[in-house]
Amino acid sequence: MTSDLRTFLSDLVATQPDALKRVDVPVDRSFGITAYGAKLDKDRKYPALLFDNVEGATIPCLTNLLATHDRMALALGLEVEDLTNASDRTQGMQPHPPVTVDAAQAPVKEVIWRDDEVDLGKLPIPVHNQLDGGPFLTAAVSLMKDPDSGAINAGIYRHHVYDSRRMGVWFFGSHDGGTIHRRYEERGEPTPIAIAIGHHPGFLMGAVSRVAGIGGEYDAAGAFLGESVEVVKAENSDIMVPARAEIVLEGVIIPGEMVEEGPFAEWPGHYVGGGPKPVIRIDCVTMRADAIFQDIQASGREHRLMGALPRISSIHTRVKQVVPGLQAVNVPVHTRMHCYLSIKKALDSDPTRAAFAAFNTEPENLRMVIVVDDDIDVFDEEEVSWAIGTRFDATKDLQIIPEWNGPGGLLPTNWEYDEQGTRTKKMSSGVIIDATKPAPPVVFPVRAQVPREVVRAVNLDTMLDVATPEQLPWMEAR
Numbered sequence: 139m140t141s142d143l144r145t146f147l148s149d150l151v152a153t154q155p156d157a158l159k160r161v162d163v164p165v166d167r168s169f170g171i172t173a174y175g176a177k178l179d180k181d182r183k184y185p186a187l188l189f190d191n192v193e194g195a196t197i198p199c200l201t202n203l204l205a206t207h208d209r210m211a212l213a214l215g216l217e218v219e220d221l222t223n224a225s226d227r228t229q230g231m232q233p234h235p236p237v238t239v240d241a242a243q244a245p246v247k248e249v250i251w252r253d254d255e256v257d258l259g260k261l262p263i264p265v266h267n268q269l270d271g272g273p274f275l276t277a278a279v280s281l282m283k284d285p286d287s288g289a290i291n292a293g294i295y296r297h298h299v300y301d302s303r304r305m306g307v308w309f310f311g312s313h314d315g316g317t318i319h320r321r322y323e324e325r326g327e328p329t330p331i332a333i334a335i336g337h338h339p340g341f342l343m344g345a346v347s348r349v350a351g352i353g354g355e356y357d358a359a360g361a362f363l364g365e366s367v368e369v370v371k372a373e374n375s376d377i378m379v380p381a382r383a384e385i386v387l388e389g390v391i392i393p394g395e396m397v398e399e400g401p402f403a404e405w406p407g408h409y410v411g412g413g414p415k416p417v418i419r420i421d422c423v424t425m426r427a428d429a430i431f432q433d434i435q436a437s438g439r440e441h442r443l444m445g446a447l448p449r450i451s452s453i454h455t456r457v458k459q460v461v462p463g464l465q466a467v468n469v470p471v472h473t474r475m476h477c478y479l480s481i482k483k484a485l486d487s488d489p490t491r492a493a494f495a496a497f498n499t500e501p502e503n504l505r506m507v508i509v510v511d512d513d514i515d516v517f518d519e520e521e522v523s524w525a526i527g528t529r530f531d532a533t534k535d536l537q538i539i540p541e542w543n544g545p546g547g548l549l550p551t552n553w554e555y556d557e558q559g560t561r562t563k564k565m566s567s568g569v570i571i572d573a574t575k576p577a578p579p580v581v582f583p584v585r586a587q588v589p590r591e592v593v594r595a596v597n598l599d600t601m602l603d604v605a606t607p608e609q610l611p612w613m614e615a616r
């Protein structure tokens with residue numbers, strides 16, 4: 139069966155029954171949904187949460203689905219340790235361009251609201267954090283058609299919902315969605331946009347991947363899914379939308395109109411950003427008869443993981459082109475501004491080249507790249523820290539790239555603050571920490587360790603519990 143949100147939820151319940159929890163008591167859309175996630179976060183628990191009874195809404199709200207590596211691995215049909223290489227599947231080995239289906243075969247066309255029937259208030263759109271300016275769509279994949287090339291581009295952009303038909307959109311300056319919008323603006327034309335909510339995690343991974351150039355995300359999603367995404371023509375434009383999405387909102391970005399957007403707690407966990415942003419008017423909503431609304435827990439683990447994981451794959455692809463000895467990449471989920479690369483070092487220039495390739499793949503978000511040797515597990519914070527302690531010498535292995543990041547954006551360090559509470563955009567620096575040993579033929583001290591194959595062969599079932607003193611004859615009774 140073609141993959142969508144429902145096929146994934148069925149796989150999840152079949153393989154990890156504890157991974158999805160239902161809440162059927164009434165919850166308020168203001169903080170009621172996110173409070174569950176926040177409470178569970180404290181206990182380091184991250185089940186997906188399905189709220190059946192969100193006050194004022196007839197549609198259930200699913201959140202936190204994408205918060206764990208093992209669920210993402212299940213979604214992509216990979217082992218967790220192979221997630222770092224997931225983008226290799228997007229490199230043309232098995233291209234899966236989208237396939238068009240008729241509206242009659244598209245579940246997302248089962249219900250259609252047009253013009254005045256549109257009421258975004260009927261959707262369970264949460265208010266996530268205490269100082270947020272209102273409800274925000276966070277798991278919505280926007281599809282736009284480049285007026286120059288005709289390519290369909292996809293990305294997740296936050297949408298502050300203002301009323302029953304109007305919402306904001308926040309494009310990061312360098313993102314393709316923003317470029318497409320600027321092109322329509324320059325022509326003085328409205329920008330057609332379609333926003334898909336609720337789909338298989340592989341579809342969302344494709345949408346957030348760093349695909350070179352405008353468009354290509356449907357193909358990337360197809361590669362992650364191992365099959366083509368089924369698409370259908372939107373009602374009000376020639377944008378092709380995912381036929382198996384739960385909900386699609388169709389509208390236009392109104393030329394020249396800007397509204398104060400935010401505040402909104404973003405993934406770095408601070409209130410940064412906001413200001414005047416373009417406005418979308420929704421003219422049509424299509425959805426399944428029993429649609430599920432999907433949310434991402436803003437500024438929580440799910441937000442950071444979904445920001446990190448697709449980029450790990452993209453960084454892997456780009457760095458490997460420059461440094462073939464690349465072994466693994468981690469963008470740790472607790473701090474998406476850092477990136478750890480392990481390499482089998484061949485040249486002393488490898489760490490710097492690898493770090494620059496990573497920075498250039500993820501220029502808005504990375505602030506520090508740490509490069510380690512191939513014996514270090516980049517998914518183990520203690521190992522990375524140990525490598526810095528034993529193989530890094532700051533006077534020669536630390537590089538600071540001044541004026542790398544910004545100006546402004548979501549990182550608090552990209553702004554100057556004063557006592558009056560005003561702030562001004564500024565640039566901030568990037569850091570490279572080279573914690574690798576010198577390249578061969580230099581001889582560096584050998585790492586102390588028990589031979590790996592012997593460790594691997596140990597059978598821990600050979601360990602016995604010491605239940606009673608009699609099991610140890612030499613033990614004296616006390």
Ligand SMILES: Cc1cc2nc3c(=O)[nH]c(=O)nc-3n(C[C@H](O)[C@H](O)[C@H](O)COP(=O)(O)O)c2cc1C
Pocket residue numbers: 276277291292293294295296297308309310311312313314315316345346347348349353434441444445
């Ligand atoms: C949960 C989540 C929220 C995001 N919010 C935004 C956003 O508000 N604005 C933005 O420009 N990018 C946002 N992104 C990142 C973009 O979706 C991502 O970089 C995408 O590749 C951009 O595509 P584009 O360059 O084709 O526009 C978000 C990503 C995630 C995972």
